[in-house]
Amino acid sequence: MQHFLQISDLSRQQVEALIERALFFKQTGQFPSYQNRAVANLFYENSTRTRVSFELAAKNMQISVINLDLQTSSEQKGEVIEDTIKTIAAMGISSVVIRHKQDGLPQLLAERCLNDSLHIINAGDGQHAHPSQAMLDMMTIVASKPKLDQLKIAVVGDVRHSRVVHSLQALCALMGIGELVMVAPELWQPDVISFGRVTTSLKEGLEDADVVMCLRVQRERLLETEQLDLEHYRAHYAITPKTLSYARSDALLMHPGPMNRGVEIDSEVADGAQSVILKQVQHGVFMRMAILELFC
Numbered sequence: 001m002q003h004f005l006q007i008s009d010l011s012r013q014q015v016e017a018l019i020e021r022a023l024f025f026k027q028t029g030q031f032p033s034y035q036n037r038a039v040a041n042l043f044y045e046n047s048t049r050t051r052v053s054f055e056l057a058a059k060n061m062q063i064s065v066i067n068l069d070l071q072t073s074s075e076q077k078g079e080v081i082e083d084t085i086k087t088i089a090a091m092g093i094s095s096v097v098i099r100h101k102q103d104g105l106p107q108l109l110a111e112r113c114l115n116d117s118l119h120i121i122n123a124g125d126g127q128h129a130h131p132s133q134a135m136l137d138m139m140t141i142v143a144s145k146p147k148l149d150q151l152k153i154a155v156v157g158d159v160r161h162s163r164v165v166h167s168l169q170a171l172c173a174l175m176g177i178g179e180l181v182m183v184a185p186e187l188w189q190p191d192v193i194s195f196g197r198v199t200t201s202l203k204e205g206l207e208d209a210d211v212v213m214c215l216r217v218q219r220e221r222l223l224e225t226e227q228l229d230l231e232h233y234r235a236h237y238a239i240t241p242k243t244l245s246y247a248r249s250d251a252l253l254m255h256p257g258p259m260n261r262g263v264e265i266d267s268e269v270a271d272g273a274q275s276v277i278l279k280q281v282q283h284g285v286f287m288r289m290a291i292l293e294l295f296c
């Protein structure tokens with residue numbers, strides 16, 4: 001594998017190997033050392049979890065990390081992103097972690113910056129894909145509920161604009177998840193689904209669910225025609241103690257973050273006994289170590 005761009009590029013064996021490796025890092029605390037390697041983080045969109053965990057993952061393996069400050073980089077003088085990447089590759093940086101608002105840009109850059117020793121890692125592109133998030137989410141699910149073919153996963157919220165859900169659908173199909181149901185108001189339902197089904201009913205969608213994944217209301221991505229009254233949304237789709245009780249009593253509550261407390265999720269459940277939201281964050285470091293190691 002030369003790049004880490006989208007889940008559909010992976011085989012089931014590769015996914016299982018990455019999860020096994022990430023769980024090994026978590027369980028043993030034994031980390032390999034790749035002192036002669038360097039990775040650059042290029043985040044053109046805001047991020048806390050993904051940027052910090054890729055940085056920490058690299059540092060855990062003694063990989064040098066360059067966080068390019070895009071406000072002071074030569075892109076402010078007109079350099080195009082392709083030349084930025086070729087420039088840092090010429091300095092010996094072999095992996096570039098990129099987040100960008102443009103769907104498909106990591107793939108485009110991988111095609112344009114042809115160089116056998118350069119690896120592009122997609123840290124989230126527009127509404128298209130967020131493959132490392134899907135991988136850490138699957139790691140979190142596998143760690144608690146390994147019988148994947150018997151699981152019902154319910155995803156709730158702004159499915160239409162969610163790159164997390166696009167990657168999750170591909171990963172659930174690949175891993176043979178029993179059932180994936182996406183719960184969303186009609187305005188926030190996707191035009192195309194690759195796996196699972198969609199419903200507007202929170203109660204029906206959550207019934208017997210083993211995993212409930214709550215999505216952020218992505219206000220920055222909503223078009224004028226896609227705006228919903230947030231009080232109406234809360235009344236019908238928020239994850240609260242009452243609505244979480246529609247799912248199985250041992251269901252995992254997940255959220256990729258960042259959360260809008262009091263909008264799509266209530267603090268009682270976000271901080272409650274069923275929440276694995278901070279475990280997702282913890283797993284993100286180990287999963288990103290496993291992903292970076294692919295290119296060391």
Ligand code: CP
Binds near residue numbers: 046047258
């Ligand atoms: N889940 C996620 O991508 O979070 P950040 O935007 O904080 O990286």
